[in-house]
Amino acid sequence: MKQQNKLKILNDPIYGFISIPNDAIFELIEHPYFQRLRRITQMGLSYLVYPGAHHTRFHHAIGCLHLMQRAVQVLRSKGIVIDDVEEDALYKAILLHDLGHGPFSHALENLIIQGISHEEISLLFMQDLNAQFNGSLTLAIKIFQGKYHRPFMLDLISSQLDMDRLDYLKRDSFYTGVAEGNINSQRLISMLNVVDDRLVVEEKALYSVENFLSGRRLMYWQVYLHKTGIGAEHLLQSVVQRVHELLDNGVTVDIPTTLQFFLSNKTIDRSQLLERFAAIDDTDIFTLLKSNQSHSDLVLRELCQMILNRQLLRIKFSNTPVPQKKLDKKIEKLKKSYKLNDKEASYFIFHGEISNSAYAKAKPILILNKKNKVVELTDAAKEPSFKALAKVVTKYYYCYPKIQD
């Protein structure tokens, strides 16, 4: 049954009323590919740490559309020509930029489908929609691929100061309650400009840019790379890996029909990929966890129960790589306690490294200084605090079941 009344305004907890600019955008929002984003959590398993973090890619995409509307308005008010076709393409590209995220977003990226990023899958979805909507997404796709001759349009969608980051920091800060990420996206947008078709920020906003970058750094350490969240995501990845292994050994596993294509086949048939991918979301993974929490395989059963009941791992961080001896000791203890072999124990003990830098000079933020010259951010700002934002910080960790303490 098709809905008759077209809803043109959405109420967003962050920005208030968001208007949908035209019928074509409305049709895209109504499409099942986009509605699926209501069932893809924005921040993986971070809700196990921050209980409010249940927002989805749907909220984020609509928020990005709103910020893009503000950006177009600001740039036009400064005399930058953006014609109606370009405007429409910008809205479509930002709206659809995350269509390619799979269940639990980053937590399972590269595990459900290997060797293909969410950006590549977003592009496949856009191309498919372009065919369904008579070529009306052609310019949006060109901009998204960086093939349009006005690069500031891609900068608005994907750069170090894009609408994506401006929305997700503010939104994740709101839903987690971590105030440091609450950046002033309206102020930053109002300071945008375009010179030679590149996106720039006016010098007046230098300290707002610094605030935005340090807010992002903080959100990475405190939220996205939170130790408990990292451990939980390892457990979820272990579930998928264990299911693969059991299937390889001929053991029956209760898998939702929608996931069978991805978990039961050794090689993925590319011609069916999009249709199958469009059918999976977080709920299929939850079903997998719930259906196997009493499985006869101890490893799979324990992993499912640990996630569902939030019996997570202990994580230790250090500034140097974790010595193998330390890991071996943990592995031996786990093997002995649960009568596991090496392979089985490897599903519960992990080590790795995480890195974070607030600003990468390689894809610079450009500042329009008071002499009307365009300079790179750390050249425009002489304070050492700006240079420090470009520093890469790496931390090492290992995690193991708390029962071993």
Ligand SMILES: Nc1nc2c(ncn2[C@H]2C[C@H](O)[C@@H](COP(=O)(O)OP(=O)(O)OP(=O)(O)O)O2)c(=O)[nH]1
């Ligand atoms: N829980 C969790 N969330 C993450 C992690 N990495 C990113 N996120 C969340 C934070 C944001 O809401 C969102 C950012 O990722 P996106 O796929 O939207 O953008 P992209 O990867 O292009 O981010 P970037 O432009 O590089 O900052 O995902 C992670 O490792 N764990």
